[in-house]
Amino acid sequence: MAIPASLQKGLKLPVISSPMFLVSGTDLVVEACNNGVIGTFPSLNQRTTEGYRDWLIEIKSRLKPDAAAFGVNHIVHNTNDRLMADLAVTIEHEVPLVITSLGAVADVVKAVQSYGGKVFHDIATVRHAQKAAEAGVDGLILVAGGAGGHAGIINPFALVNEVRRFFDGTIILAGALSTGQDVAAALMMGADFAYMGTRFINTTEAQADAAYQAMIIDSGATDIVHTPAVSGIPANFMVKSLIDNGIDPKSLPSHKLDMGEEAKAWKTIWSAGHGVGSIHDVLPTAKLIERLTDEFSQACLDFDTKRR
Numbered sequence: 001m002a003i004p005a006s007l008q009k010g011l012k013l014p015v016i017s018s019p020m021f022l023v024s025g026t027d028l029v030v031e032a033c034n035n036g037v038i039g040t041f042p043s044l045n046q047r048t049t050e051g052y053r054d055w056l057i058e059i060k061s062r063l064k065p066d067a068a069a070f071g072v073n074h075i076v077h078n079t080n081d082r083l084m085a086d087l088a089v090t091i092e093h094e095v096p097l098v099i100t101s102l103g104a105v106a107d108v109v110k111a112v113q114s115y116g117g118k119v120f121h122d123i124a125t126v127r128h129a130q131k132a133a134e135a136g137v138d139g140l141i142l143v144a145g146g147a148g149g150h151a152g153i154i155n156p157f158a159l160v161n162e163v164r165r166f167f168d169g170t171i172i173l174a175g176a177l178s179t180g181q182d183v184a185a186a187l188m189m190g191a192d193f194a195y196m197g198t199r200f201i202n203t204t205e206a207q208a209d210a211a212y213q214a215m216i217i218d219s220g221a222t223d224i225v226h227t228p229a230v231s232g233i234p235a236n237f238m239v240k241s242l243i244d245n246g247i248d249p250k251s252l253p254s255h256k257l258d259m260g261e262e263a264k265a266w267k268t269i270w271s272a273g274h275g276v277g278s279i280h281d282v283l284p285t286a287k288l289i290e291r292l293t294d295e296f297s298q299a300c301l302d303f304d305t306k307r308r
C-alpha cells in the first residue's frame, strides 16, 4: 500500500510538515497545504478545545480548493486530559489525517476511520510498531535516530526494513530529513512519505523565535543532544539552548529535571533534529516547498544518470 487516495488530493510532493509543539500554527499548516504538502499541528497548540475548534474552522476557510490534506496530532496518553474532547472536535470536523502519539488505541483508530479519516501513528521501536499495526492504524511514522522532538535512536534503514516485514500500510519516515534529496532517499528506502519537522521551523510562518531559527542555522548534528532531562521521554535539543538555560549538557541526568510546566521548558529549551546542518536560511513555506520540489526532481534525474 502506498499513499491512501484521500491523502493524494492536492499532494505535489510526498512530504508531511510534521506537528510541532508550540511551533506549528494555522499559518504554517495553511501555507504547507496550499503549496501541495500535508500540513499538521498538535491540537494542544491551542490552550483549549474551543480554541482547537476555532483553528480547524480557520484552516478550512483558508484552504484553496486544490490544497493538500491537513492533519492534527493527538497525544493518546492518560496525561492528556483533553483527549476525548479534542477527539470529538476532530470527528465533528472530519479532519482528514489524525496523527497519534504515545498510545495506539483501536477505539480511537476506529472512530477516525468511521468518517473516512486516516490514522498515522508515530513509533520509535519495532515493538511499538507491532502494537500500532494490531490497533489497525493506516500508517506508521518511523521516528528514526536524529529526529527533532521525542526521537528514537534506531538507524532509519534498519527501522524501515524491519517494519516493512510485517506492515503493508503507509510508511512515513522521520529523522533529519531536510532537503529534496533526502525526500527522494526516503522513498528509495521504501517509505511513502517524508516527515519533516526541523526544516519547517525555519520558515516565516512557523511560530518560532528569530533566535531559535538563528541557532538552527548555526548548529550542526554534533550540537544536538538526546536527553530525557527536559520532558521525561528522550528528545533532541540544541546544546547551546541547554547552556543558555543554565543546564550543563555534559552532566545531564537520566530523568526529567524539575523545570515546572512542560510548555515553559519547550519555550526556552529548543528542540531540533540532526538535520540542522543542512538548514542555512529562514524562508517562506511556499519557497521552501518549491526548493524541495526542485531538489527532489533533480535527485531523481541524477539517480537515473548514475544507474546508466
Ligand SMILES: Cc1cc2nc3c(=O)[nH]c(=O)nc-3n(C[C@H](O)[C@H](O)[C@H](O)COP(=O)(O)O)c2cc1C
Pocket: 018, 019, 020, 021, 022, 023, 042, 073, 099, 101, 122, 143, 146, 147, 148, 149, 150, 174, 175, 176, 177, 195, 196, 197, 198, 199, 270, 271, 272, 273, 274, 275
Ligand atoms: C520543536 C519540536 C516540537 C515537536 N512537537 C511534537 C508534537 O507535539 N507532537 C508530535 O507528534 N511530534 C512532535 N515533534 C516531532 C516531529 O513531529 C517530527 O517527528 C520530527 O520533527 C521529525 O524529525 P526532524 O525534526 O529531524 O525533521 C516535535 C519536533 C520538534 C522539533
